Amino acid sequence: QLTWWPLARDTTYYSISLLVLAIFxxxxxxxxxxxxxxxxxxxxxxxxxxxxxxxERLYKLITGNELNNDDEEVLKETPTVVSFRYPT
Numbered sequence: 001q002l003t004w005w006p007l008a009r010d011t012t013y014y015s016i017s018l019l020v021l022a023i024f025x026x027x028x029x030x031x032x033x034x035x036x037x038x039x040x041x042x043x044x045x046x047x048x049x050x051x052x053x054x055x056e057r058l059y060k061l062i063t064g065n066e067l068n069n070d071d072e073e074v075l076k077e078t079p080t081v082v083s084f085r086y087p088t
Contacts, residue, residue: 005059005067009051009055009058013047013048013051016044017041017044017048020040020041020044021033021041024037024040024041055067
């Protein structure tokens with residue numbers, strides 16, 4: 001089940017990225033993106049990768065709660081060996 005967290009996290013980062021792009025195209029570059037602006041936008045992509053890497057810590061910092069990862073519970077309940085029987 002989806003929660004509010006992925007939507008809020010991704011929408012916030014996407015909005016910041018669009019704002020930076022709008023500033024570069026509309027104010028700084030007057031209709032074009034130069035190499036150093038593209039480099040900053042590229043670095044922002046790696047910033048997003050960093051946000052995703054620190055997702056659980058960021059969630060705890062903002063909400064004060066642990067991120068409930070139901071996938072880990074499912075993995076604990078699932079047997080580690082799966083066998084298939086073929087009709088003979």
